[in-house]
Amino acid sequence: MKTTYREALREAIRDAMRRDERVFLMGEDVGSYGGCYAVSLGLLEEFGPERIRDTPLSESAFVGAGIGAALNGMRPIVEIMTVNFSLLALDQILNNAATLLHMSGGQFPVPLVIRMTTGAGRQLAAQHSHSLEGWYAHIPGLRVLAPATLEDARGMLWPALCDPDPVLIFEHNGLYNLSGDLADDAGPVDITRAxxxxxxxxxxxxxxxxxxxxxxxxxxxxxxxxxxxxxxxxxxxxxxxxxxxxxxxxxxxxxxxxxxxxxxxxxxxxxxxxxxxxxxxxxxxxxxxxxxxxxxxxxxxxxxxxxxxxxxxxxxxxxxxxxxx
Amino acid sequence: MKEHLDLLREMTRIRRFEDRCAELYSAAQIRGFLHLYVGEEAVAVGVVSELDPQDAVVSTYRDHGHALARGVPMDAVMAEMFGKVTGCSRGRGGSMHLFDSGHRFFGGNAIVGGGLPVAVGLALAHAMRGEPRVVACFFGEGAAAEGEFHEALNLAALWRLPVLFCCENNLYAMGTSFAKEHAAPDLALRASSYGLAAWAVDGMDVLAVREAARRATESIRAGGGPCLLELRTFRFRAHSMYDPERYRDKSEVVQWRDRDPIDRLIAAMRPDFTDDDLTALETEVAAEIDHAVAAAEAAEIEPVDGLTRFVTSEVTR
Structure with a gap:
């Protein structure tokens, strides 16, 4: 079928929400607005405000809340609008999400998925054009993914949610309109190999x-x-x-x-x-x-x-x- | 009387445990940072006495009192101080990072304010599942100057989440006095501005703390949304073992020591509670501590080839 990177991401979220009632999406403008990049458009109508959860502009609080919910049996997908704003949540990502498992001697895994937009190329100037995924790849305890194809946009989310540890997914802002053919039965992909x-x-x-x-x-x-x-x-x-x-x-x-x-x-x-x-x-x-x-x-x-x-x-x-x- | 004795026992366990920790630190058997809770015991004991086993606790780097009050075994806490594999965090956390999943003790967080968003998320999970649980989140008045305090209170109030925010106002953020840090002094008023119920409590009176915690947890369990207690207390000892206490006058410490929460409760329990009863209690607590120290000294250490364990989960993908 013909699809786009954006639609493939959306289908991956929809699929995960259907597979597992513990999964929910939380972030700025993911609901009524449909997502800053329109990834979650229509999901509020389908799943309701409890599971497609608009947050205040409080990156540290809602990323930390994702960590807490993950610690307490849920499987949150937290959307940070862009990697630029993730700096406001860096404390939570590094000091809690990536660290709690080790610091607790293995007692507290954090099965959290954080999605965010990254990259430059759209004349958005310095504060909206960072590519900081390499920073995050420095941190033990995180898995860092960068889907570059329709197959990976569709297939990386579910295995990321199945990972017992925190996973960061970086979506380059130039890819959302990427279009092409995707197999009708496209689904989860391997997230360990290049x-x-x-x-x-x-x-x-x-x-x-x-x-x-x-x-x-x-x-x-x-x-x-x-x-x-x-x-x-x-x-x-x-x-x-x-x-x-x-x-x-x-x-x-x-x-x-x-x-x-x-x-x-x-x-x-x-x-x-x-x-x-x-x-x-x-x-x-x-x-x-x-x-x-x-x-x-x-x-x-x-x-x-x-x-x-x-x-x-x-x-x-x-x-x-x-x-x- | 029985309830009072339980509260007294818990406060005494914490006090004597920490007295021993200070000795062991001087003897170099405990290293790293060691932040003692001496003087603040009524806060942890009073609040935690109102929690159920299925409730959750989020703590700070000054976490011994919260952990012990919550029921984390003293042997496991002391072993953690010694960095032993039998410690409640297998020796990977130390004094500031006590954890115990079995007691739903989500750990000491050593980033000031860092535990508040996590507590909000723990509560969100309970709320989404419709469970009448409470998440007790301890933090100091220093955290009330952090952005995470404001973000977390707003989010918890906005979504009416079952969080009991416990602000331990001991008047000093390390060495910075309350007056030098906060433009507006009324923390309960500050919290109220986010639309949650908040009030100040005498944190040196364990009965008052317990009563406030009871009122707050009842309201939270009934779906009333989060509450904040400003627990006015004081740490009798330095911020950490490295702190020479240049920033405060000894007379201030002496004044607060006159309000010692343990002495106060004992006074309230007289005359039924006798000197013999007190001696018996102290003997019982000393024995528990002796056992914890002996067990910690004898315990194994984590083999070095296990260094990188628990960076990621040990499950097959």
């Missing part, structure tokens, strides 16, 4: 989320130039599935990491370090990274585009590692 989205033999391009389409576009460009790129979609940012990208690097001998986060201290740095640690002698060229320029994201279109990874900059980095620049 996926090879394009097979190739000359260079491994490693990315996730909103950068996947740009990376695939770069790969098409490279193909026209005689360079056969393999594209890895990480899917799960924590715990990282190193095996998939290391195995790819072992046969391509070259790697470029594409990450919309800032370069310094980023997820791309972690991936490059793992390649250096585990596959150093397989490399024919240094690992390259294509990241967001280290500036707050500017409003003006030409400046924003210049700040972000683009197919051209990705392809240029790949050419450099393949041909030496």
């Amino acid at each position: 996926a090879i989205r394009r097979q190739g033999k000359d260079v491994t391009l490693i990315t996730y989320g909103g950068s996947l389409a740009k990376t695939l576009a770069a790969a098409d460009d490279l193909a026209a130039d005689g360079i056969d790129a393999e594209v890895i979609d990480l899917r799960t940012l924590r715990p990282l599935d190193s095996d998939t990208f290391l195995e790819s690097v072992r046969h391509t001998h070259r790697a470029v990491v594409v990450d919309e986060g800032w370069r310094t201290g980023s997820l791309s740095a972690e991936i490059a370090a793992r390649i250096a640690e585990e596959a150093f002698y397989e490399l024919d060229a240094p690992v390259r990274r294509v990241c967001t320029a280290e500036v707050p994201i500017p409003y003006a279109k030409h400046l924003e585009e210049a700040a972000l990874p683009q197919p051209a900059s990705i392809a240029a980095a790949a050419r450099e590692v393949v041909r030496g620049g």
Whole structure:
């Protein structure tokens, strides 16, 4: 069937709500408004205000309330409007959700799912354009997911809800209108492994989320130039599935990491370090990274585009590692 | 008389347990931060005495009193102080992070204000299932300056959730006096502005605390929404074992010690409660503490190869 990323997310929520009465959705404007990005549109009418729960603008309180409800037998899906606002709930996410299980000696798992929008590219300026999923991937105790396809938008939520521990799902704001065919019986997917989205033999391009389409576009460009790129979609940012990208690097001998986060201290740095640690002698060229320029994201279109990874900059980095620049 | 004796026993257990903890800290058998509750026992004991086993408790980093009053075994609490695997958090939490799922004790939270949103969520789950439970959430007056206090009170009142907010006003947020921290001094009034019932209670009088907790929990269980008690109390000892107490005058401490909640209850129980009764009680409590210390000293430690256990749940996906 024809669908969109947004509709696939909605169907995943609907499916989870039907499967398990402990599941409910809570967040700012998820009900009457239908969700800031219209993901939950229509769900209030279907499930009612108890289970599609509009909250005040109190990120710390409603994320903490999600933690408490999860501790007490419910299976909440908390929607934070965007990752930018998640900073107001960082205390709850790090000091409670990610920590309570260990600090209690295993007594208090927190089966909470938090969804949030991430990323830049829509001229929303600095405070609405962060890509901070790499920060969250730093934290032991969390699972961090980044659905980049219709299948993952539809399929990641249910296994996330089945996980006894907190799961963060990052939805890139540029993906909601992504449309295409999704199998009628599409359902839960594996949330532990990376996926090879394009097979190739000359260079491994490693990315996730909103950068996947740009990376695939770069790969098409490279193909026209005689360079056969393999594209890895990480899917799960924590715990990282190193095996998939290391195995790819072992046969391509070259790697470029594409990450919309800032370069310094980023997820791309972690991936490059793992390649250096585990596959150093397989490399024919240094690992390259294509990241967001280290500036707050500017409003003006030409400046924003210049700040972000683009197919051209990705392809240029790949050419450099393949041909030496 | 029986009820009074129970309250006295609980307060005495907490007081003597902590006296011993201070000694053990000086002897370097307990490390880390150690925040003593001495002087505030009437608050925990009075409130918790009105809770049912199915109710829930959320605590702070000054949590020994709440845990013991709630029934977390003293052996497990002391073992936690020693960092032993038999501790109530397997030695991973220490003094500030006592947990016990069996007693629905959701832990000491060491981020000031951090437990309030969690308490709201625990209550939300009860409310969504239609269960007449109460979630007692302890925090200090310092937390009333945190954003999470305001967010949590608003949310709990908005959704009429069964939370009993217990604000332990001991007049000092670490070393910052109440007057230096709060523009408006009436905490109950501040809470009332969110549309919940709130009032101040003499936190040095365990009978008054119990009476207030009874009134509040009855109202909450009946669907009346959250309540807040401002429990006016005082910690007789320093903020932690590192605190030289430069910020307050000793005479203030002496004045408050005259209002010791344990002495006050004993006075109320005279003459029926005799010196012999008191000696018997102290002997009984000392024996419990001796046992807890001996058990903690003898207990095993978690093997280091278990270091990364409990970061994620130990279940097969």
